[in-house]
Amino acid sequence: MTTTIYLIQLLNALFYAAVLFLIAAGLSLIYGVMRIVNLAHGTLYALGAYVTAWVVGSAFGNAVNGTLGLAGVLLLVPVGAIVIAAVGALIEPTLLRPLYARPEEYHLLLTFGLLMIIEDVIKLLFGGTPLSAGTIMDSMGSIPIGFMLYPTYNLFVVAIGLVAAVGLWWFIYRTKFGVILRATSQDRRMASALGLDVGRVYVQAFAIGCFMAGLGGAVGGPAQAAVLGMGVDALILAFVVVVIGGLGSLEGALVGALIVSLVRTAGIQFFPEIELAVLYLIAAAVLMVRPTGLFGRA
């Protein structure tokens, strides 16, 4: 009987890891290419969750005959991600680009300002009460595992996480754009001298990173409801992931997300009060022993 419980917990951990991976991979990608740490990244995740919740909620409410096909609903999920990508594509050239020549405190300050702006924009657009896109979850039903029923939606999210991981890896290492991306991240001036439009690469990389954050919110949102303040928590957790995995590394984001998620799931079971502290302790320990993370480059 207890194997069922453990299996369920493992699936929960995988679900959470998928969401964390999406957020962390986006953060890591942006840093890897542009050496920018976007403090508003977690808030973009939150915005993704809210937008998706609102879109899904409206869709269900306004559907002509009361039921949209499941496929139709699922197609709505990435809408949140695309909106966030668009936001990112707006932010990078206008606000971040002027700061590349300046010391890094400046872009930290600016993205912190963005964090505050977006947090309040969320409040402005969606109000203070939590939004839920739980209808998607419900409409996907559940499958039996052992003696319990497990939401199919969670498995769907794990699948999305895997697809995203593979997709991102293929994109970075197997496509022409990926080569350009890697070249620009290694030596921006050289890339520019070779005729690459660095500005375009940057805005595209930033938009992709934001897309990942938005996607994390879009798929993670339905299971947990969008609440105010989820952004900063997500940011810190994403950072713990990249600290463990290594900033700028895709494999690191994956492994880090798995580790953090497993620890968190176990922590909630056994030490619910201090689960946050346990995670920070691990991050601090990793930083002390191996500052670049498991897979990071110095």
Next chain:
Amino acid sequence: MTDTTVTSAVPEATGPATTRLIVVAIVILVALAVLPHVVDTYQTQLLIYGLLFAVAALGFNLLLGYTGLLSFGHSAYFGTGAYTVAFIVRDLGVQSMELCILGGLLGTLFVSALFGFVCVRHTRIFFGILTLALSQVLWSLAFKFFWVTGGTDGIRVASARLTLLGGLIDFRGPGAFARFIFAYYYYVLVLFAAATAVMWIIVHSPFGKALQAIRDNETRAGFIGIPVRRYRWIAFVISGLFAGLAGILWVPLNGLTTPDILYWPFSGEIVFMAVLGGFRNFTGPIVGAVVFNYLKAYAVASSEYWQLVLGVVLVILVLVLPSGIVGTIARLTARFRGKAS
């Protein structure tokens, strides 16, 4: 080409410049001392908030402006100072403000030494996130252990029960609040002046110069024999103590201590104060804190999207006016003086 004016974070205080500085400082202090006699209780109270936030911002800027470390978690030390006082008053029945200050500083010392030790081992980006994460840990603890901290209800500390100057001044009887504000203003003013003087000495000391060297070039700092990590840690602790002192002084004024002062937006406000005033100048954070305090008092009333306003102004500051109020004024006067001569 020589640009000797604003690029140096601290103008050389020698000879006539020092005398000018002291004269200006005295004038300002006298003006501040006279103030409660000319304005009402509310304005005085408002300025007390401004002064104690100035102490916090000053401490924060030791790290940012002078050591090059940007902390997003200074609410942790402000909050530790405040909660320590709240605990002392509630659980130990302490009434003397001096004992509260002592206890609060000890608590803050412990937390900032511990957090600092963890944080200063790391590069700037990780440093920032670590400071944020650690302050969130404290916040979540204050939240979750509500049977100790009062949770969101907070801990009440009544100013009427406190005494200043070792019991010489108490606040019982009628008109207590106005009397409290009047006396407390001078109490805080003196501490503010002392804190400012202490910080001024520190940043102009050989240690302060060493911090600036670490800020400018930590590699070379090591190669002239400066123990980089240790000095960063010391700066961190001093910075935390200043924030803690501000938190301590805040408690009797605010009356209620809640987890809000440990939450990250408050750290953001401290950052904002320093950037607004100008983090490359000594007086920047003071000006920024006082201006911000008035902005907040009058803007919060008119908008519930206060954070949005703050964020927009911060973005604008970073893009357009990175040297803040004081820095920009300094630059303009230098240019004006250059043109005139």
Next chain:
Amino acid sequence: MSLLQTIDLKRYFGETRAVDNVNLTIEEGEFVSLVGPNGAGKTSLCNVVSAYLRPDSGKIIFQGEDVTNASVTERVKAGIARSFQLVNLFDDLTAFDNVALAIFSRQGKTRNLAALAHLDGEVNNEADTVLGQFGLAAKRNVTARGLAQGERKLLDVALAYALRPRLLFLDEPTSGVSTRDKGQIMDTIASVVRGEGITAVIIEHDMDVVFKYSDRIVVMHQGAILAQGPPDAIRTNEQVAMILLGSAGPDAFSREH
């Protein structure tokens, strides 16, 4: 007892043998030039001796003590100082403050946070003296960022000098400077260093400079010491000429630069 002795010092970067079994001895009072083609390992050797890099194996003996595992600050305190090829200054501090800081550090005064730096007459006077020695007195109050390139190179050396080291490593102090200024800068540095009898190791590419000032020249190639000796011996060494210039012959070096 030699001032500095490296024993079988090794530092590899993967396949590249930057420092390959180097046994170098420096005697007190010497003015040694370290030369060699690019990639010979000169800067790596300097980096290892100054603790910027850890050696893979081998020992470094300084004044009879094994400092192989000593940290950067420990080595500075022991008396090893270095300047940098790519100028490494405190850009937002004035030239005066840069030098004064080195002196404060040397005297152990940087831990002092209760005294005002500009009131320390002893340090101030010494800083002014050092600036004068390096011809930077007029730029005393200029922030390091605002100095000309040649002045920045001099300040970089002055910082290391102000530590009053027993051994001074100078990494290409005239590189990146116009030919006209090179000679002047080197003259300044040499007069200060030789004038006070400081033991110095200079990494240089300009062979005129090298021949003019060195007591001894150490030629490195592919991480190892190829040859060493007084200028005359090196000047006539055909193998050295081959490595450094690509051609031999008695006039090879006089055609240089």
